[in-house]
Amino acid sequence: MAEGKETRRISFSLSDAFRLGYDNIKRRFRRAALIVAAITLGIAFFSTLSLMDAFFKAYAQAEGSSLQVESYQYWLVLVSLAVSVVSITNSMLIAVYERYREIGTMKCLGALDQHVLKLFLVESVILALVGGALGFGIGLVASIVSVGFTIGFKVFSQTPIGAILILFGETVSLSLILSTAATVYPAYRAAKLNPVEALRYEI
């Protein structure tokens, strides 16, 4: 059969996914902003405490103080991150419902389940990068203000630049992990959508 010899290629490259994902975020800006806010808030709290901890440690080494972040505060961070994950999942699920027809159409045009999955995960990565960076920025300001007013701004003469950069990397990674974890289920729902039902769906 001649058919078998044709190269049956279906593709959706990462750069295509980024382009479509970016377009979509721009267009549905309010929903994206909501998701970014959920990430930013959790990450801001996390990075405030970890930056304060870094400042205290640097200060303690230089001046011999025993200031530190209390362990119960880390529990609060954990709870706030969990709340972030839940609200990202919630927003993403609504985003999937809003885009039922769009997903159905893409499947009619030849998109595979994995392409839909990829699109949603890529969007979540973009939002996580923005939210992570924003959250870290807020955390940096908050921790400087907080530490500065409790023990004085002289602390920052021993600013641990290296430690802050490492924390930035860790924070953005955490943001990526949380956002991806929160998006897996909604993205899977979208990918498994039956195109016949999706196209019949009216919002």
Next chain:
Amino acid sequence: MKSDNIIETEDLARYYEVGGETIRALDGVDLKVRRGEYLSIVGPSGSGKTTLFNMIGGLDRPTRGKVVIDEVDISQLDAYELAWLRCRKIGYIFQTFNLIDTLTALENVALPTIFAGVPRDEGTKKAEAILRSVGLGERLNHKPLQLSAGQQQRVAIARAMANDPAIVLADEPTGNLDLHTGTEIINLISELNKARGMTIIAATHDLKMIGVSDRVVWMRDGKIERIENGKTTP
């Protein structure tokens, strides 16, 4: 050697269970569609037109019977091959256009070429050429909501053509259009059928669509009532 029939269905049936009741959306349809013909499917809503389309497009699996496209029984295909079929062999035109609002006309038409693995520049060029051929050369960068209903349907038709499919399935393409625009759209589809030799299957309950078709299939209650030749004037 390819057969004269691009699509054949054999005793095709699709039943749904709704609240313990069996709905026979399609109930034993034998249909042979000839390569390059313009086939209209006419029937009241609920007569099984859309279900038949979903079967031919590989979007839904039959309860009984089979669909053969180019001598391949599509129930034997896996998900990847079905996606390939939808991408390369079949173009869809919907009543509600189903354009992606976030993308421009050009990007909408180029979308199927992305899945087909066509390099981006090439896909965009092709999309532009097709949009020009349907008379939207001045509207390339408009978003769907900036276009009239007729223009949106033209974009959708251009999108259906993007990968040069052998078959175009048009489900009530004029259902959301006024009389004048609807006629224009039908003439456009008919031109594409003649110029590109694509097989067109158009579902409708709009009798003015029948005039351009080679054959008309009348459906009722999931069955073919009768098939007659269209174009009474030669």
